[in-house]
Amino acid sequence: MTFIRPLLHATPLLLMVLATPAPAAASDEAPITTVELSAEAERPAANDLARASVFAEASGATPAEPAGRVNKLISDALKTARTYAKVRAQSGATHTYPIYGKDARIEAWRMRSELTLESRDSAALSELLGQLQTALGVANLIMLPSPETRKQAENEAIIEAIAAFRERARTVADALRKDYRIKQLSIGSGGRPPAQPRMRSAALASADAAPMPIEAGETLIRATISGQIELTD
The missing domain is CATH 3.30.70.360 (Alpha-Beta Plaits)
Structure with missing residues (x-):
């Protein structure tokens, strides 16, 4: 005689549900157009x-x-x-x-x-x-130029260079029918006077002791403005 043993224990079935986040919605904001520009200006400074x-x-x-x-x-x-x-x-x-x-x-x-x-x-x-x-x-x-004269010419050149930068930025923005805002600016300046070398290996005779001719002239001080603008609606 065959006996059938009743099932005393059943292994429960476990269901695991993995929650997957929904994909992020694409941004509705349009990309910002950035334009790099530069401008410069020069001002004369007396060699004093x-x-x-x-x-x-x-x-x-x-x-x-x-x-x-x-x-x-x-x-x-x-x-x-x-x-x-x-x-x-x-x-x-x-x-x-x-x-x-x-x-x-x-x-x-x-x-x-x-x-x-x-x-x-x-x-x-x-x-x-x-x-x-x-x-x-x-x-x-x-x-x-003396430090004071150079600084004055440099400040004037910087102001003119900034005005030229803004004018160029407005030209670009108007051509693209956009407005603009300045994102970043870098200011540089320079200027080098012409050297007047005088080289002598021996002393002059006393009869030649005349004043040395000196022509002062001017030095051009240059200011350069470079930076980025963002075009906006």
Whole structure:
């Protein structure tokens, strides 16, 4: 006889429902059009500051020999410069170096020392340079705007460059029949005066001690505006 055993336990069926988020609705906002622009302006700045560098140079068998001569020349030059109240004098670079012969041995020593002169009175500096040239060489002479003059010209150039940037932005926006707003701006400025080098390896004769001709001229200060605008409805 076969017995059928009743089912005492049944494993319940578990149903798992995974909730999946609905896809996000696409944005109704139109993409913003961004345009990069740049503009620049220039303003002249008077070169009202003169800067010159004079030097003394000598050679000798030992370092002490050229040092004695060069130091004396520079000391005398400083005394002369102090008689010009409108000229500021400042010690510059000084170098002492050996001179080698063919056998790589030191044959002599050479020394060079510089003096920097600066003044807003170009006539006074011209006269002083004429006197110093009887004993010293002139390494360079440059005319440039003073910090105050440069800043004023720079500010004026920046204002003009910003106006040019806004005008260009309006032109672009009107052509596309849009309005605009400025998103980002970058302001830069620059300007370099022309250098007037004067190079002399030997002093002039005392009879030639005439004032050095100086033409001030102007420096163009440039301001550049670059940035981005966003076109809006």
